[in-house]
Amino acid sequence: MVEKTIIITRFDPDRDEKPRKQEYTVPCEDSWKVLDAVNFIKDEIDATVSHRWSCRMAVCGSCGMMVNGEPKLTCKTALSDYDDRVDIEPLANFPIVRDLVVELDGFMHKFESVKPWIIRAKEQAEDKASLHPEKDTFGQSTEELGNFKQFSMCINCMLCYSACPVVANEPDFLGPAAIALGHRYNLDSRDEGAEERHDIFRGEGTVFSCSYANECSEVCPKNVDPAAAINQAKFGTVIDWAKGLVLPRGGTK
Amino acid sequence: MDVFRHDIVIVGGGGAGLRAAIEAAEKNPTASIALVSKVYPMRSHTVSAEGGAAAIARDDDNLELHGYDTVKGSDFLGDQDCIQYFVEQAPKELALLENWGCPFSRNEDGTVATRAFGGMTTKRTWYAADKIGFHMLHALFQHSMRFKNIVRYDEYFVSKLLVEDGACRGVAALDIRTGEYSTILGRAVILTTGGGGKIFPFTTNGTIKTGDGMALAYRAGVPLKDMEFVQYHPTGLPGTGILITEATRGEGGYLRNSEGDRFLVEYDYGVGNKAELGPRDMISRAIVQEIEAGRGLSGAYGDHVLLDLTHLGEDKINSRLPFVRELANVYIGVDPVTTPIPVRPVVHYMMGGVDTDIHGATEMPGLYAAGETACVSINGANRLGSNSLTECLVFGAAAANHAMDYANGSAEGNEASLRAQAEEEAGRVENLRGRKKGGERISEIRRELNLAMEAGFGVYREQASMQAGVGATAQLRGRVADLRLEDESKVFNTELITALELMNMVEVAEVLAVSALHRKESRGAHTCKDFPTRNDEEYLYHTIARHDPAGPRLGKKDVVLGKWVPEERKY
Numbered sequence: 001m002v003e004k005t006i007i008i009t010r011f012d013p014d015r016d017e018k019p020r021k022q023e024y025t026v027p028c029e030d031s032w033k034v035l036d037a038v039n040f041i042k043d044e045i046d047a048t049v050s051h052r053w054s055c056r057m058a059v060c061g062s063c064g065m066m067v068n069g070e071p072k073l074t075c076k077t078a079l080s081d082y083d084d085r086v087d088i089e090p091l092a093n094f095p096i097v098r099d100l101v102v103e104l105d106g107f108m109h110k111f112e113s114v115k116p117w118i119i120r121a122k123e124q125a126e127d128k129a130s131l132h133p134e135k136d137t138f139g140q141s142t143e144e145l146g147n148f149k150q151f152s153m154c155i156n157c158m159l160c161y162s163a164c165p166v167v168a169n170e171p172d173f174l175g176p177a178a179i180a181l182g183h184r185y186n187l188d189s190r191d192e193g194a195e196e197r198h199d200i201f202r203g204e205g206t207v208f209s210c211s212y213a214n215e216c217s218e219v220c221p222k223n224v225d226p227a228a229a230i231n232q233a234k235f236g237t238v239i240d241w242a243k244g245l246v247l248p249r250g251g252t253k
Numbered sequence: 254m255d256v257f258r259h260d261i262v263i264v265g266g267g268g269a270g271l272r273a274a275i276e277a278a279e280k281n282p283t284a285s286i287a288l289v290s291k292v293y294p295m296r297s298h299t300v301s302a303e304g305g306a307a308a309i310a311r312d313d314d315n316l317e318l319h320g321y322d323t324v325k326g327s328d329f330l331g332d333q334d335c336i337q338y339f340v341e342q343a344p345k346e347l348a349l350l351e352n353w354g355c356p357f358s359r360n361e362d363g364t365v366a367t368r369a370f371g372g373m374t375t376k377r378t379w380y381a382a383d384k385i386g387f388h389m390l391h392a393l394f395q396h397s398m399r400f401k402n403i404v405r406y407d408e409y410f411v412s413k414l415l416v417e418d419g420a421c422r423g424v425a426a427l428d429i430r431t432g433e434y435s436t437i438l439g440r441a442v443i444l445t446t447g448g449g450g451k452i453f454p455f456t457t458n459g460t461i462k463t464g465d466g467m468a469l470a471y472r473a474g475v476p477l478k479d480m481e482f483v484q485y486h487p488t489g490l491p492g493t494g495i496l497i498t499e500a501t502r503g504e505g506g507y508l509r510n511s512e513g514d515r516f517l518v519e520y521d522y523g524v525g526n527k528a529e530l531g532p533r534d535m536i537s538r539a540i541v542q543e544i545e546a547g548r549g550l551s552g553a554y555g556d557h558v559l560l561d562l563t564h565l566g567e568d569k570i571n572s573r574l575p576f577v578r579e580l581a582n583v584y585i586g587v588d589p590v591t592t593p594i595p596v597r598p599v600v601h602y603m604m605g606g607v608d609t610d611i612h613g614a615t616e617m618p619g620l621y622a623a624g625e626t627a628c629v630s631i632n633g634a635n636r637l638g639s640n641s642l643t644e645c646l647v648f649g650a651a652a653a654n655h656a657m658d659y660a661n662g663s664a665e666g667n668e669a670s671l672r673a674q675a676e677e678e679a680g681r682v683e684n685l686r687g688r689k690k691g692g693e694r695i696s697e698i699r700r701e702l703n704l705a706m707e708a709g710f711g712v713y714r715e716q717a718s719m720q721a722g723v724g725a726t727a728q729l730r731g732r733v734a735d736l737r738l739e740d741e742s743k744v745f746n747t748e749l750i751t752a753l754e755l756m757n758m759v760e761v762a763e764v765l766a767v768s769a770l771h772r773k774e775s776r777g778a779h780t781c782k783d784f785p786t787r788n789d790e791e792y793l794y795h796t797i798a799r800h801d802p803a804g805p806r807l808g809k810k811d812v813v814l815g816k817w818v819p820e821e822r823k824y
């Protein structure tokens with residue numbers, strides 16, 4: 001057990017003009033994650049602190065916060081990695097709703113805009129927003145699965161948006177997780193919607209805005225490597241665009 | 254107050270809720286479907302499921318076997334008509350999920366791979382390494398986004414069902430971000446709010462699993478069924494309760510006691526390499542017996558046994574169980590490639606829930622339920638691992654289908670009177686917000702509730718301690734009405750939400766306690782030391798609990814039997 005000073009950003013739009021900081025002294029157990037300290041404050045010291053969390057096993061993606069200036073999944077981050085003062089802020093590059101809670105509207109919008117679902121040619125032709133099994137299940141080799149598996153591991157924790165220098169300057173940039181998601185479907189052998197998505201990727205604020213800073217991949221708690229996805233998507237978009245000039249339909253997979 | 258009108262209102266955005274939404278949206282593209290969830294759908298606790306989802310897939314398997322395994326697993330308390338329907342629909346539902354992009358692990362020939370699971374005769378659990386729930390939830394959520402007639406209410410907390418002339422016609426929901434209430438009307442309402450493991454202190458469940466849907470239905474007069482049956486999963490991490498999936502044993506892992514023995518071999522729950530693949534109720538009891546016999550290991554977080562994967566090798570662990578490796582490393586500092594993982598039984602799943610028929614319909618017209626919050630019942634007294642994700646799909650779809658038919662034939666409710674109900678509810682909650690005159694804090698009541706449930710309703714139960722649990726929960730029901738709250742803000746007031754959840758938890762806990770005390774036999778997960786055997790003559794029925802200001806009123810409902818006649822449960 002060690003005592004630490006936990007500094008929490010407080011902001012209530014009804015009362016505060018701008019965020020302020022509040023310090024709490026917390027008796028911390030050795031095994032604690034950063035989230036445990038915030039929960040302790042909420043339960044035992046100050047019930048007015050607001051934050052999100054649920055699974056406490058690094059899979060629901062709710063508990064992202066800035067810890068000493070870096071975006072972290074707080075249920076996965078050991079408190080013992082930090083000295084006796086730990087500064088906890090809401091995720092950077094997002095509007096604050098209250099205290100440690102940020103707004104997801106923009107993120108959800110970007111997320112939906114890449115059409116993150118299996119698109120089939122037949123269904124495109126029929127212009128139908130549904131998908132009945134054309135057959136039992138699709139065949140897919142382990143290798144084909146491996147092509148996109150990594151990019152399907154994103155828990156939508158949004159740490160990569162907090163780390164990204166482009167998001168900071170260009171709020172409309174689709175951003176790492178959304179591009180990785182669209183790319184994940186493009187790479188899925190069951191999907192036939194790459195062309196549709198490449199139209200999206202070609203637009204403004206998309207793959208070409210990325211300056212390949214790689215910060216997103218460095219902070220990702222699930223090794224999704226969104227930077228690699230963006231790079232591949234850039235490359236694929238150029239190729240498809242070139243193919244599109246000579247072929248009636250853009251590149252197929 | 255805003256009033257929104259839809260055809261169907263679905264409360265819950267987990268596996269069951271999303272499947273229901275997709276089914277309703279597809280069945281009737283002109284209908285408007287509200288999907289209301291207290292967290293963004295991808296945060297729902299379905300996300301945490303690791304092992305897999307069951308449906309027959311192999312040549313050596315058939316519906317008969319899956320049906321029999323499920324009936325036997327349920328200790329003959331499952332309804333056989335529902336189980337029949339369930340096993341028949343299961344393969345189609347999982348094929349749909351595959352079509353919608355779920356990245357299932359594959360066999361060499363490219364077909365979907367299946368693995369062994371507890372209580373299942375053969376390999377029929379479809380998996381995506383050890384993250385099936387995560388992939389299922391994300392595939393469903395992403396697929397749902399293509400339907401423009403699904404309208405999401407993310408981070409809206411439902412605190413009351415709106416009932417008119419005995420029929421459910423909508424919900425009152427608090428927008429957590431603004432603190433304002435809305436009236437969300439629908440001609441049918443489907444509850445898919447998940448389980449309530451958080452009434453216990455040591456659980457695999459996330460903090461959002463507070464039994465809300467059960468409490469909502471119960472307070473509206475709809476009975477809860479079989480609430481005494483709580484599943485203890487054999488292998489949770491001491492301290493946090495984080496789950497280490499049964500797939501570890503499906504892939505060949507062993508449980509060992511302090512002497513290094515594979516003790517399950519002695520318990521006869523399965524022969525040879527199936528020794529570790531008995532059903533969960535039995536294996537949890539075996540672990541407790543080992544510990545009580547002095548063959549457990551002690552640690553900082555209590556006694557435990559060991560889950561040994563070291564003989565599986567690094568490659569297999571990395572390809573089949575990578576999340577287990579991550580969890581063990583991060584949360585208990587053990588690398589399972591080289592070191593056995595400390596584990597102990599942990600509260601995992603509620604077999605009981607809102608009483609529904611085979612279509613997900615409750616006894617209240619217009620109200621449906623599916624997923625863990627419902628009790629259809631296919632799980633009876635003990636659920637088989639990997640049946641519940643499939644249950645979310647099969648009965649989520651069924652409930653949506655029937656709710657849509659019902660909605661098409663029913664008139665719209667009276668907006669003014671339903672809105673008045675919602676306003677009354679908003680007033681009640683407004684009085685609760687920042688209620689400084691109250692007596693006790695949330696954390697105190699929750700701690701007491703947790704302790705009472707752990708003491709009374711463990712793997713083994715006794716009349717005396719259950720009696721104490723009944724007393725404690727009844728008393729807490731009084732005390733929770735006098736909470737002391739600090740946070741007066743409207744915006745994202747999580748203290749207020751937690752208070753509403755705690756009230757739900759206390760209500761659900763009391764029903765669980767009273768139901769358990771009444772069942773004077775041992776069946777499935779309900780093991781009563783005073784009555785160690787199953788008693789089909791007196792207790793082969795579902796427990797029904799109805800709300801009453803004085804405490805739950807119990808009744809009975811027949812079990813639907815069929816071709817599988819109750820027999821001694823041997824593996």
Ligand SMILES: Cc1cc2nc3c(=O)[nH]c(=O)nc-3n(C[C@H](O)[C@H](O)[C@H](O)COP(=O)(O)OP(=O)(O)OC[C@H]3O[C@@H](n4cnc5c(N)ncnc54)[C@H](O)[C@@H]3O)c2cc1C
Pocket residue numbers: 264265266267268269270289290291292293294297298299300301302303304305306307385386409410411412445446447448457458459461462465466496601602623624625626638639640641642643645
């Ligand atoms: C760690 C773990 C591992 C598991 N592994 C497996 C497995 O391998 N195989 C298997 O078959 N089963 C498994 N299970 C069980 C299975 O995952 C669950 O039973 C199932 O996912 C429940 O799904 P659901 O849709 O009913 O509820 P949930 O996924 O819990 O979703 C509930 C939804 O309801 C919403 N909600 C709740 N209350 C309210 C309210 N008051 N207002 C508004 N919205 C509300 C929530 O926001 C959420 O969206 C596992 C369970 C756990 C805990």
Ligand code: SF4
Pocket residue numbers: 153154155156157158159160161176177180216219220221222223224225226
């Ligand atoms: S890519 Fe990684 S950091 Fe970004 S949202 Fe997904 S899991 Fe989080």
Ligand code: FES
Pocket residue numbers: 053054055056057058059060061062063064073074075076
């Ligand atoms: S609480 Fe779910 S990821 Fe941290």
